[in-house]
Amino acid sequence: MSIREKVAITTAAAIILVTVIYWASEIKAVADVLKQAYG
């Protein structure tokens, strides 16, 4: 596997991880608002 491919895999994995964490925090914030309103 070339260095370019290794860099691409690492960067891609980091981007996916960060976006998943971001969306998880946004979904949690929405869930908290709904819980406060209807919980």
Added chain:
Amino acid sequence: MSVEPFFVWLEASPLGVFMKDLPATFATVEAVHLMALAVLGGTVFATDLRLMNVILRDVPSNTVSEQSYKWFKGALIVLLITGFMMLAGVATKCYGNPYYWTKMYALAAGIVFAMAIKQPLLKQDHATLKPATRYLVALASISIWFLVAASGRWIGFSG
């Protein structure tokens, strides 16, 4: 160093006044912005879903990515120009909006990833790449551009 003075200056500049005060100017520029976003999204999905072997299986993956990248660059230039024009009209509002900054960070990451990581990788014969690499790169690309589009729309519904 704060960038707030720049945002205040931009909104008061002739471009900011032009975007804010003339009827339908913002809407027209936003329409061009959204059309360019559709083109950019189309090129991203065409390239990435082909990399994942989901669509256009009868067309070589290298051909799809080469052809798409030309349109990607053109759409990106239009997006950056129209985006800056739209920012000028609502600069101070955007400065205090967290989703604006989310979009800017995601946009910067998307541009760097597309131009410095993904495109150099896709210049080589795709058959030499591991399927997992193709899949991971495509998924990361879709994730980051989805975040750019979603946070961009979110700006209008928050702050």
